[in-house]
Amino acid sequence: MKKNRQFFRIFVFVFTFGLFASCSFYKPVTFGTIQGVKLKGISAEGINFDVMIPVKNPNSYSITLVDYNFDVEIENSVAGNISSSQAITIPANSEEIQKFAVNTKIKDVFTGLTAVYKIFAQPETEIQFKGNAKVKAYLISKKIEIDQKQKVNINKM
Numbered sequence: 001m002k003k004n005r006q007f008f009r010i011f012v013f014v015f016t017f018g019l020f021a022s023c024s025f026y027k028p029v030t031f032g033t034i035q036g037v038k039l040k041g042i043s044a045e046g047i048n049f050d051v052m053i054p055v056k057n058p059n060s061y062s063i064t065l066v067d068y069n070f071d072v073e074i075e076n077s078v079a080g081n082i083s084s085s086q087a088i089t090i091p092a093n094s095e096e097i098q099k100f101a102v103n104t105k106i107k108d109v110f111t112g113l114t115a116v117y118k119i120f121a122q123p124e125t126e127i128q129f130k131g132n133a134k135v136k137a138y139l140i141s142k143k144i145e146i147d148q149k150q151k152v153n154i155n156k157m
Contacts, residue, residue: 027058056095070131124151
């Protein structure tokens with residue numbers, strides 16, 4: 001009986017050590033430059049468009065974006081919000097383009113229209129994403145902050 005108990009303690013110790021050690025090997029998920037913007041529609045509720053962004057997962061295991069919320073600013077005007085409508089799984093050791101839906105609210109329609117006009121009228125437009133994302137791998141989750149600003153030439157996409 002003592003051997004079984006000792007074996008169980010060693011097993012729990014090794015399992016716990018392995019679990020905590022694997023957390024230290026986490027490499028952060030990174031978001032690349034915008035690859036495209038597609039206007040989906042204008043309605044009474046607001047303006048909807050998709051933004052295509054490459055997401056890089058340098059880890060040897062897949063990661064799921066389970067909860068995310070970004071404010072999108074175009075030329076320093078709030079254009080809308082990207083929030084989780086569905087989980088996105090990013091395969092291990094990959095860099096894939098993910099499509100994020102941007103939705104404006106009814107109170108922001110004028111600002112959103114102005115922002116969309118700026119995207120397509122100007123040769124280069126500054127777009128900024130601010131917010132956070134919760135990523136999950138197996139039973140472990142981590143919250144990451146995003147604050148990315150870049151110039152985008154939509155006409156060349």
